[in-house]
Amino acid sequence: xxxxxxxxxxxxxxxxxxxxxxxxxxxxxxxxxxxxxxxxxxxxxxxxxxxxxxxxxxxxxxxxxxxxxxxxxxxxxxxxxxxxxxxxxxxxxxxxxxxxxxxxxxxxxxxxxxxxxxxxxxxxxxxxxxxxxxxxxxxxxxxxxxxxxxxxxxxxxxxxxxxxxxxxxxxxxxxxxxxxxxxxxxxxxxxxxxxxxxxxxxxxxxxxxxxxxxxxxxxxxxxxxxxxxxxxxxxxxxxxxxxxxxxxxxxxxxx
Ligand code: 13P
Numbered sequence: 001x002x003x004x005x006x007x008x009x010x011x012x013x014x015x016x017x018x019x020x021x022x023x024x025x026x027x028x029x030x031x032x033x034x035x036x037x038x039x040x041x042x043x044x045x046x047x048x049x050x051x052x053x054x055x056x057x058x059x060x061x062x063x064x065x066x067x068x069x070x071x072x073x074x075x076x077x078x079x080x081x082x083x084x085x086x087x088x089x090x091x092x093x094x095x096x097x098x099x100x101x102x103x104x105x106x107x108x109x110x111x112x113x114x115x116x117x118x119x120x121x122x123x124x125x126x127x128x129x130x131x132x133x134x135x136x137x138x139x140x141x142x143x144x145x146x147x148x149x150x151x152x153x154x155x156x157x158x159x160x161x162x163x164x165x166x167x168x169x170x171x172x173x174x175x176x177x178x179x180x181x182x183x184x185x186x187x188x189x190x191x192x193x194x195x196x197x198x199x200x201x202x203x204x205x206x207x208x209x210x211x212x213x214x215x216x217x218x219x220x221x222x223x224x225x226x227x228x229x230x231x232x233x234x235x236x237x238x239x240x241x242x243x244x245x246x247x248x249x250x251x252x253x254x255x
Contacts, residue, residue, distance in 0.1 A: 002231030003237035004040045022241030031255030033061050042067050045081055048089040063095040071114035083122035093125030099176045112205040113152040120167050121158040126169045128153050134177035143196050154201045170208040173231040178213025194228045217246035
């Protein structure tokens with residue numbers, strides 16, 4: 001299980017120190033890791049290196065991923081961060097196509113596909129976010145939206161695989177109406193997504209499905225099903241170390 005904390009535009013140095021202090025106890029993290037459970041933290045760009053160093057010095061086996069990156073390789077793109085730069089910072093993967101990037105920064109399905117190609121060729125594990133709005137759900141167009149968001153990316157993944165790049169890809173189903181609202185999709189809806197990916201793009205495509213949207217220690221147990229959900233992408237709740245521990249305890253038991 002991959003448990004990812006998307007910190008979005010939150011967490012300064014002092015808050016990161018407090019977060020890591022509250023998660024102290026390297027033995028339990030090793031035990032969870034040995035059971036196949038990993039915690040990955042996604043801070044803002046300026047803290048990637050710092051957070052990696054802090055985790056190492058505390059013997060906390062957490063992965064570090066970025067929240068975004070530029071599709072271009074390098075050059076005159078003021079304000080952007082390249083895949084190679086992320087790699088240089090010891091980052092293992094990157095969230096791509098989050099609905100907030102689509103909504104506030106005009107990121108298109110095509111741009112997400114370009115970024116995924118770049119991530120794969122640089123050896124970064126892409127976590128590709130997709131999901132429908134409330135209106136799209138109510139108008140019955142979910143399957144069409146999922147295919148539109150996943151299809152162009154899956155095509156690039158297959159092409160990369162044909163070229164010998166075997167980096168895995170995770171898909172984070174994050175219905176827009178569930179993000180930060182306290183409402184979650186039900187297990188039935190997540191099963192529907194999994195079955196849609198399988199039918200539209202093949203078994204392999206559905207093998208790394210994560211769920212995100214108002215996950216916390218109360219909602220998480222009802223959203224977990226072996227073989228369907230391979231992890232969670234958590235925003236608000238994982239800004240707090242106590243909540244991280246409560247979710248881990250609830251899902252995986254205290255080692
Ligand atoms: P919340 O957990 O705050 O709903 O955010 C989900 C999310 O957007 C994670 O990427």
